[in-house]
Amino acid sequence: MTTAPEIQKTVLPNERWDAVACRGVKKHFGEGDARVEVLRGVDFGATLGEMTFLVGPSGCGKTTLISVIAGLLDPSEGQLDVLGHGHGELNGTARVLFRRRNLGFVFQQYNLLPSLTAAENAAVPLIADGVRRGVAVKRATELLDRLGMGDKAGVMPKVLSGGQQQRVALARALVHEPRLIICDEPTAALDHKTGESVMQLLATAAVAPDRAVIVVTHDNRVFHHAHTIAHMDDGVVTHIESNQH
Amino acid sequence: MNYIALQMLMADRAKYFGLIFAFAFSTFLLENQVSIFSGIMKRTGSQILDVTDADVWVMDPYTEYFEQTKALKDTDLNRVRGVFGVEYAVRLFKGNPTAKTEGGKFASTFTMGLDDSTMIGLPRRMLMGRKEDLKLANSVLIDKAGYELLYPGEPLELGRRLEMNDHVATIVGISDAEAPFVSFPVIHARYSEAVNFQGKERNQLSYVLVRSKPGVGAEMLARRIEKETGLKARTTREFVWDCVVYYLKNTGIPVNFGITIAVALIVGLSVSGQTFYMFTVENMRQFGALKAIGVTNPRLVTMVLLQALVAGAIGYALGTAMAALFFDLTGSQTATRGIVLLWEAAVGVGILMAVVVAVVATLSVRKVLVLEPASVFR
Numbered sequence: 001m002t003t004a005p006e007i008q009k010t011v012l013p014n015e016r017w018d019a020v021a022c023r024g025v026k027k028h029f030g031e032g033d034a035r036v037e038v039l040r041g042v043d044f045g046a047t048l049g050e051m052t053f054l055v056g057p058s059g060c061g062k063t064t065l066i067s068v069i070a071g072l073l074d075p076s077e078g079q080l081d082v083l084g085h086g087h088g089e090l091n092g093t094a095r096v097l098f099r100r101r102n103l104g105f106v107f108q109q110y111n112l113l114p115s116l117t118a119a120e121n122a123a124v125p126l127i128a129d130g131v132r133r134g135v136a137v138k139r140a141t142e143l144l145d146r147l148g149m150g151d152k153a154g155v156m157p158k159v160l161s162g163g164q165q166q167r168v169a170l171a172r173a174l175v176h177e178p179r180l181i182i183c184d185e186p187t188a189a190l191d192h193k194t195g196e197s198v199m200q201l202l203a204t205a206a207v208a209p210d211r212a213v214i215v216v217t218h219d220n221r222v223f224h225h226a227h228t229i230a231h232m233d234d235g236v237v238t239h240i241e242s243n244q245h
Numbered sequence: 246m247n248y249i250a251l252q253m254l255m256a257d258r259a260k261y262f263g264l265i266f267a268f269a270f271s272t273f274l275l276e277n278q279v280s281i282f283s284g285i286m287k288r289t290g291s292q293i294l295d296v297t298d299a300d301v302w303v304m305d306p307y308t309e310y311f312e313q314t315k316a317l318k319d320t321d322l323n324r325v326r327g328v329f330g331v332e333y334a335v336r337l338f339k340g341n342p343t344a345k346t347e348g349g350k351f352a353s354t355f356t357m358g359l360d361d362s363t364m365i366g367l368p369r370r371m372l373m374g375r376k377e378d379l380k381l382a383n384s385v386l387i388d389k390a391g392y393e394l395l396y397p398g399e400p401l402e403l404g405r406r407l408e409m410n411d412h413v414a415t416i417v418g419i420s421d422a423e424a425p426f427v428s429f430p431v432i433h434a435r436y437s438e439a440v441n442f443q444g445k446e447r448n449q450l451s452y453v454l455v456r457s458k459p460g461v462g463a464e465m466l467a468r469r470i471e472k473e474t475g476l477k478a479r480t481t482r483e484f485v486w487d488c489v490v491y492y493l494k495n496t497g498i499p500v501n502f503g504i505t506i507a508v509a510l511i512v513g514l515s516v517s518g519q520t521f522y523m524f525t526v527e528n529m530r531q532f533g534a535l536k537a538i539g540v541t542n543p544r545l546v547t548m549v550l551l552q553a554l555v556a557g558a559i560g561y562a563l564g565t566a567m568a569a570l571f572f573d574l575t576g577s578q579t580a581t582r583g584i585v586l587l588w589e590a591a592v593g594v595g596i597l598m599a600v601v602v603a604v605v606a607t608l609s610v611r612k613v614l615v616l617e618p619a620s621v622f623r
Contacts, residue, residue: 109530128544
């Protein structure tokens with residue numbers, strides 16, 4: 001893809017948000033004078049089969065919002081529905097198990113375990129879910145092969161380039177076939193060319209009819225991969241754009 | 246996940262070995278100091294333990310430990326023999342005469358005068374010569390360490406002569422007596438000759454050694470002797486403990502060792518604890534990622550406990566091996582003979598290390614449990 005596609009400003013109807021739907025979600029930290037309102041009534045959603053970008057300036061609440069969607073933080077107020085489960089339906093271990101089986105993560109700093117090989121890193125979600133290590137690593141190796149990293153399966157992360165490490169992280173996010181993938185600044189630590197290749201891989205390997213992908217990013221050079229772009233500022237989503245591919 | 250926990254533990258070799266060696270050196274220091282302390286304390290009763298053919302020691306009522314003797318009357322021996330339950334009772338002399346070699350080298354000694362007819366109280370093991378030769382006139386047995394002290398650098402040899410209180414005695418045997426508390430040669434002689442080595446006192450009977458009849462308990466017999474004679478009677482075990490307690494109460498040894506052990510405990514364990522805690526803190530991002538991915542808190546707790554347990558167990562095993570090697574090397578030296586790695590010390594330190602591992606793991610687990618998984622996005 002050499003030229004960015006035209007972007008049209010539209011407000012999508014909430015009915016399309018079949019993967020994630022946030023309505024009036026608020027989140028504050030601290031109490032009294034120390035109280036900070038980070039999310040101030042967010043309306044946001046993600047659709048199965050699409051890649052949704054969440055963009056905005058630093059400190060606008062993007063990371064807090066994806067943490068709430070991922071079940072890592074509880075919202076203070078508002079309605080939240082993730083893959084058909086409303087917030088509050090799942091608590092404690094049930095929420096952790098739901099996250100383990102249905103969500104995949106790609107982090108800005110990769111967060112690979114330095115003591116594990118690429119294949120073992122990619123296999124962690126399966127191992128955490130009780131799949132035998134040998135079986136899990138075999139499946140992870142096959143996936144790495146599909147992502148063009150087959151020859152690096154036995155390599156330790158420290159000898160991989162940033163782009164290669166992010167591919168391993170992508171394999172880790174996909175290996176257990178989750179229905180929602182959350183990517184936090186996946187290209188921030190990469191140069192443009194490498195970032196573009198990672199995003200292309202994400203678009204081709206992660207997007208599927210029964211899966212939604214949410215990408216938090218600052219990098220407007222990769223916006224053309226998005227189906228939908230939600231702009232956030234000062235704790236609210238200000239507008240949502242549909243990307244015409 | 247156990248595999249992942251262990252891989253995380255061993256990822257940074259420098260930190261991993263630092264952690265292992267912190268546990269190992271704590272274990273080594275504690276086992277080493279406790280065993281040496283116990284070995285030295287045991288030496289206070291070495292000459293009591295050397296006597297295996299008597300189980301009750303009778304002495305002056307005010308005797309507190311082995312070195313402190315006040316002579317009994319010869320009639321006391323017969324009074325003890327008259328107590329019901331006594332199989333036999335024989336005299337024992339203990340003195341500290343100075344022995345001088347032909348070359349002029351001299352040393353204070355522990356001289357044990359054994360009953361002339363029964364020879365009860367002979368050393369358990371002989372390295373050279375025969376115990377029976379002690380029946381020859383003017384003969385003595387000397388322990389190997391004492392021989393080496395009086396004849397440094399010379400080979401063990403029978404027939405050499407010692408002068409004690411103007412009496413000349415011939416060495417007819419070299420024993421492997423237990424090491425005494427102080428490094429005096431241990432000399433065994435017949436009672437009738439040993440008293441002359443010391444110099445004349447009106448009474449010479451230091452102890453009466455008693456054997457209880459079969460079926461009569463030594464403790465019961467000791468109490469009966471005390472009641473019927475007014476003398477003090479202690480079983481071998483009681484008398485050894487009297488000596489240990491005396492030295493504990495009246496010397497600076499326990500304080501010195503106590504301080505060393507306490508410092509080893511505090512420094513060693515705080516270092517190992519701190520190292521493991523820092524290891525967990527430095528892996529916090531990895532734990533956060535695992536938490537975000539969906540690893541449950543109980544699983545993470547298991548991982549941290551496993552890491553602490555493996556590091557502690559390997560460190561403990563290494564430290565115990567180091568202590569065993571140390572005592573193996575020093576056990577053959579004259580000065581440190583008889584001081585061994587006590588299994589009680591190894592077990593005790595093992596329990597202590599398990600407690601430390603539990604405390605350290607609890608602190609680290611707490612850190613992991615309160616970790617906000619959302620922190621991985623920051």
